Amino acid sequence: MTDRITRPIGPVLILDDIRDGRMHLSALFVMPGDDAPAPIGTPDGPVAPILLDRTGQGAVWRARFDLPADRGSVYDWDGQRFDVAGDLTGDLRLAFVSCNGEEVGDLDREGSERNAMWSRLRDDHRREPFALMLHGGDQIYADEVTRGHPLSDGWPDDLPDAPSDAALADLARHLREGFWARYLAIYAAPELAWLAARVPSLMQWDDHDICDGWGSLRRSRTESAVGRTLFAEARAACLLFQHAAVDGDLPPRFADPAGGHLGWRLRLPGLRILAPDLRSERQRRRIMGPGGWAMMRDEAARPAAGHSLLISSVPLLGPRMSLFEAAMIAIPRMQKYEDDLRDQWQSRAHRDEWRRMLVVMRDIAQADGHAVTAVSGEIHLATRATMDLEGGRLLHQLVASGIAHRAPPAAWARTLGALSILGEDPLPGHPIRIRPLPGQRSRYVAERNYLTLTRRDGSWQGRWHLERSGVTEPLSLD
Template sequence: MQLQITSPLGPILILDDIEAGRMHLSALFIAARGEAVAPLDAPHGPVPPAPLAHYDRATVWRARFALPADRPSQYRWNGTTYEVAGDLTGDLRIAYVSCNGEEIGDLSREGSERNAMWARLGDEHRRRPCALLLHGGDQVYADEVTKGHDLSRDWPERVARDPAPAALADLEHHLRERFLERYVAIYGAPEFAWLAARVPSLMQWDDHDICDGWGSLPASRTESPVGQTLFAVARESFLVFQHAAADGDLPARFADPEGRHLGWTVDGPDLRILAPDLRSERTRRRVMGPGGWAMMDNEARRDTRGHTLLLSSVPLLGPRLSLLETLLVLIPRMQKYEDDLRDQWQSRAHRDEWRRMLRLVRDLARRDGHDITAISGEIHLAGRAAMDLGDGLHLNQLVASGIAHRAPPKAWARVLGALARLGEDPLPEHPIRVERLPGQRTRYVAERNYLLLERDAGGWSARWELEASGTTQPLTL
């Protein structure tokens, strides 16, 4: 792909934090290098964008400003007025998306096909506006960025053991430019761009934002100089393009200002959005490291009001994937899928950690006195599950995946549904049930989809928008 930016891309709204009744926002722009970006007209006056990152042919710019969090408002840029729903105090609507791409050939897909569900979400926003847009992982599919360089072209099958510093520097440059190309293509899509300029986004990463299976690959790959270079560039790109941030300049919602892990929390009126980082500290033997667990333990001790939305990029509740994992290991030609299953909380390698997380979620719910809703993507299907937490409380797991990734065969949904019938109770005193979506005959639905979360008169509900089946009936949470 030959990068061409004929006019600035943006604005793309990122929610930095909510404080004192105001939404603190960043507006992201991508312009041709050497081209200035016009000031943004905020309610308190003009805000000139500042450079955030430089590339060979482009510069990323950011303008930080604030809007009210208790009523609709607007801002202007380059002659266009952008309406922002913004009222987080009463009835509220939040959209959730994940898996915005595909592993192979994503940049060459025809735009209206690729972004059909983005267009549908835009139409839904016009009908009844969304106040926030949550992205649950795999916002880009970066699997092909390693192609075209001698050090990474065979990643992860073959990795150079001791590359020269100059070669690694050249690889870093190659990867930065390839990541830029992917973000330009995705953010420049009109279906996405229209919505992203009007609805503040909050993003959480998953493996494809780095490479397929990052953290579940062998340490000989991820800890190698090539692997560490790939992770460093992916992490920089994640901060720049998905958070409008850089090291030393993270928004206040991040739990670790040093960025050793990238988990974050946002507190709104009677709402907590909690997004642990399931990638930065991941290895084949753990999902989260010391920083991630410290964040979650702190949240379990913190007094909050209202509903908690827990973003878990891989589903926290689901079928007995450990059984499938065991079978695949025994079949040589299927072992290539082992990394995909090791990515899951239900993997045999993570079972103790999974129990720890479920107990922590139970404690969160009991301290807050409210049900908790976990929202996930990753599996390219729509689905839901529930766990009885005791004391009349429940953990609801909603899966919406993906908005652009084409659906897998329906047979895969049936396999997962069959595994779900076997049951999976890592905490025997808290049984898990994999349920059907409202109006659906199967437990998992193999259609592209997104999720709408709605608070009406203090009560929460969820609806899935399915590409072929349409909108489900609301599910009370």
């Protein structure tokens, strides 16, 4: 876990904000030893990075700078030139990815196999550049970070009653090294590294960025001293590596500058992106807390032109999961999967809250001339769904998952497809239907994948890029 890096990692571009016709960016670097990264060269002059944090593995540095948001531009670093497709005003192309890893042994996987879809995404950008890269959760799989320490080896089932402050401090060190190791590994992968230096990223975390099922586990686990230490180290690593930030220094797109939750919103010309945090305030019987709901209420009350894109790390529209939950409670050997189902909006534990979110998104979608699309990951399959709105319009849900996580058995996809035939109707008059991808016969596709979203002449389309089946036909989202 404590292996030191031997060469620089980065730059990794993070989009902090858009204002005054400019993209405000952070460039993240991880440097070996006491080395400092060279300044970023911009059209307005050099920008020197500042030190954010350091462990025995390396040091994280950040340079904040801005580029035009109405045309392509360049920056340079350490003798390299990086082109950025920064025109956000007209035709636009976005990439959406999720589930960049696996629960067991992810650091030991062979690189070309693990990152095969990242390689395709890189080649895709070379053919037709992306303006932004959206990461919809599980950027890392941190499930194994608790191993190897006496306080957390038994997580989440066997925890110490009253660990000492010294033991908890040692646990925090151990966990921090584990989180760093995973972020450093993914950012050092050449396929992602090439893209990340040229396409600004926007990220939203999910459970595996903390641990499997965070927030759906029992509160005796998450509120224990070990659980609180685990969350604190996961959150610090998320801020550092996913947002190039630390507490007290969050970018303006965050709804809560104090970081009580990590939800954010961003406005581009003709496009609003909403990314509520579905983990920081989560409990077994709620998905979002007061901070997250305040953000959604505020955004629903603000007029927005064009299209709203909701990043919901778990799918907003899905099949009737309550049937699975009832079966799992009745079968003792299946009860270990209860937390996986409780993670979903469709869980019977979250039914009222799910309706509340659907009402918010329906009201946004019914604003004059507005359209809403939800994009999600989490389930390691590709699928889509719709919810009927007034006037024959649809709220679209697109699921692309995962870019590195290998697909589950095809039998699981068929099981979900059979369940989805029953339909779902949480809001009277607004039925939800799970639908096949364009050109596919089944409702769920068990292949690794990523999604591209394209705006041409003001109209939006989505395409799935499937590992074996190739690229789907475009799906109109207007």
